[in-house]
Amino acid sequence: MSSVNLSKRIKELRSKNKLSQDQLSKKANLPFSTLAKIESGYTPNPSMETLIKIADAFDVGIDELLGRK
Structure with a gap:
């Protein structure tokens, strides 16, 4: 993605x-700052750990976070 x-x-x-x-x-x-950089595109490849934290905060899976429903 x-x-x-x-x-x-x-x-x-x-x-x-x-x-x-x-x-x-x-x-x-x-x-x-980490979240702001991801949203602005300055951090194009966040770590899996970061993606998991964001997905968990939204109560969604990684696939849904990445738009792969």
Whole structure:
């Protein structure tokens, strides 16, 4: 998945769950800067651990986070 698609997907899920970047970073136990870099595309390949934390914060699987329903 490209960083643009991942960024878009995270933004979509944040919007759907009515979460700010700050709220999501706290819920996922990630630094705000890490999440902001992923959403902006500056971190094109986040670690699997980071993806799992984000997916868990949204209560979705990795496939759904990556848009592979």
